[in-house]
Amino acid sequence: MHPDHAGAAHRLKKLTGAKIVSRSHHKAWYSGADGILMHLTDLFLARYMANRMGKPKRNLWYQRKLMVDHAVTDGDAVPMFEDWQVIDTPGHTDRDISVYNAKYSTVYVADLMVEVKKHLIAPFPVFHPNQYRRSVDKVYNLNAKSVLLAHRGPVEFDEVAKNHILDTAPRRPVTHWRVTKIKLNSVLKSMWSRR
Template identity: 45%
Template sequence: MQLHTLEGYIQNIFLAEQPQGLLLLDGCSRADVDMVCAFITDTLGRPLSDLKLIVVTHMHPDHAGGAIPLKKRTGARIAAHPKAAKWYAGVMGRTAHIIDVALMYWVAQRLGKDRRLAWYAPILKPDINLSDQQTLPGFEDWQVIYTPGHTDHDLSLYHGPSGQVYVADLLVKVKGQLHPPYPICHPNQYRQSLHKVATMQAHTLFCAHVKPLQASDIDFEHIIANAPVLPKNHWHATKNRVIKKLRIPRNA
């Protein structure tokens, strides 16, 4: 297994090259589709049909936006957790989708990237539903690890033979220090997911927004101890602002 790292629109993209075909560890953004296809054909010298499986670790724009266009161009199947399909369902879900796309553009601007087409369908219909501990169809040396918290359907992917695990947005860096991502929708599950990864046999962690990490260098206990105990997302942030503005002083 050879793991290729590509620089995406706002995130790292990981493409596993194996004898049976190519595995995309995450759905990337819609803005990355042309680049991923060019890498397969021009750099690897392989037909697009060699991309066999695209895993969507969660539904945020930089992890799911490219999945459907890539499927149309390559014929690859899409795999995700069953809860991913309903993440952006309903009025509140559609609103969250718009906010998340806007946040992606904000991050891109801060990274000095130009504005690119990145809108994508909010509802995903995966070909394969993935559950905790199962192996990836066609790539049985990869194991699915259910690591919710950032959303209710986050997945990590563990390659046992090489001791490497892709954890998507489980960890980010703020001012050079490892931190929980934003949002954290399920704080208790997030801490459990950190503990699950900490106790694995993996020695190298790959993240969507952080350079590769050695597991032995990560102070998981500190991160778990300082992780949010209440949800931190768009809705709670808005609600707290409203409450703060409406709060009446006790001595009024």
Template identity: 40%
Template structure:
């Protein structure tokens, strides 16, 4: 088993190569589709049909945006948690999807990337739904761990023989410190997810926005203790800004 790391639009992309074929540990962004396909055919010298499975760890643009386009090009199956399909449903969901696309462009601009087409269908139709503790179809050395908090459907993918795991956005880095991601929709579940990872046999963690990190270098207790107690997402942030503005106006009058 070998994990290839590709530089994505705003995130790291992890492509697994083993005897069963190729496994993409996340759906990346729409802007990454050509990059992934070219890596498979040119760098690895393999046909696109060797990509067998694409896992969507959660529905944000840099983790799900390229999944369906890659499925069309390669014939790979797309897998996700059952809740992923409804994450952006309804008016509120479509609004959140639009905000998340704008945030992706904002991050890209901050790291010097041009504005690329990143729109994708916010309603996912996976070929496979994944449950906690099951192994990935066709890749039996990989185990699914349900680690919600960032969203209600986050997945961690653990390679049991080598004690390595891809945790997507469970941890991000700000000013050199590992911290909870934004948004953080379910803070209590997030703490439980961190505790589960801390107590697991995983030795090395691969993240979407952080270099591979040894468990011994992660102060899980510190992150858990300092994680927000209330949800932090677009709706709560907007509501809090409105409340603050109204409070200040009241004080002025």
């Protein structure tokens, strides 16, 4: 549901007639007051990253509630792409999925992992660390010949890479709110100690 993945979904559907497929869930990712704040924060973070990457300024606003054509669960075939299987891989969010093609031994993992300085690491945020670790193991156990990342393309995902991710992945949730709370606490403590 983050801007870099779902931000253009409704626009693409309108332009091309594409269908929107998402993991089945009882509520929208950005629901409630917390969801509104998280949506705004994610838009801010997307703008920040785009600026850092030298991308031109664009309007990044998008509808925070995804209107899904097909809700899928673990093991389902991807609608209209029956040779691709849905694999639940939560952790980064509670509804992340990967898609696996057994015939070509290829799995697309979206943001389950990212590459930084030639190492695969956990993304930011990680809302569910225990689920995240299980998801990394689940993808590793597919023994796929090709592992595709959203922001990189194919990577080598061997035992060394898996162990590096698991060794460096957070053990507690690392989210926008936790980071903000920690930084605010630090600022308040430093202000208090100066008195």
